[in-house]
Amino acid sequence: MAFNKELLDILVDPVSKQPLTLTPEEDGLVCEATGMVYPIRDEIPVMLPEEAITLVDWKAGKRQAVSA
Numbered sequence: 846m847a848f849n850k851e852l853l854d855i856l857v858d859p860v861s862k863q864p865l866t867l868t869p870e871e872d873g874l875v876c877e878a879t880g881m882v883y884p885i886r887d888e889i890p891v892m893l894p895e896e897a898i899t900l901v902d903w904k905a906g907k908r909q910a911v912s913a
Contacts, residue, residue, distance in 0.1 A: 847871065848888050858883075859892050873903060884908060 848871050856865050858876035865874040865883070873882040874890050881897040883890055896910045 848885055848890070852890070856890065856892070860894050868903070872908075873898075875900060875903075 848867070850867065853865060853867060853874075856874065857863060858865060858879055858881065860881075861876060861879050863876050863878035865876055867873075868875055868882065871885070873884050874892075875882050880900045882900055882903040883892050883897050885891070898907055898910055
């Protein structure tokens with residue numbers, strides 16, 4: 846079972862409230878306005894701000910947020 850793309854119609858960035866797009870690999874949700882990516886794990890989007898990864902890090906292959 847893959848990520849339900851219908852969720853893109855209702856999901857927004859939890860911080861900026863801007864729309865999200867699916868990464869080409871369908872393993873994250875990108876907010877172009879903030880440059881953040883929310884990972885999709887086990888087909889569930891993780892929409893917690895502390896789990897978001899910068900788009901730069903995401904493109905570099907980083908898929909886990911670093912705890913402060």
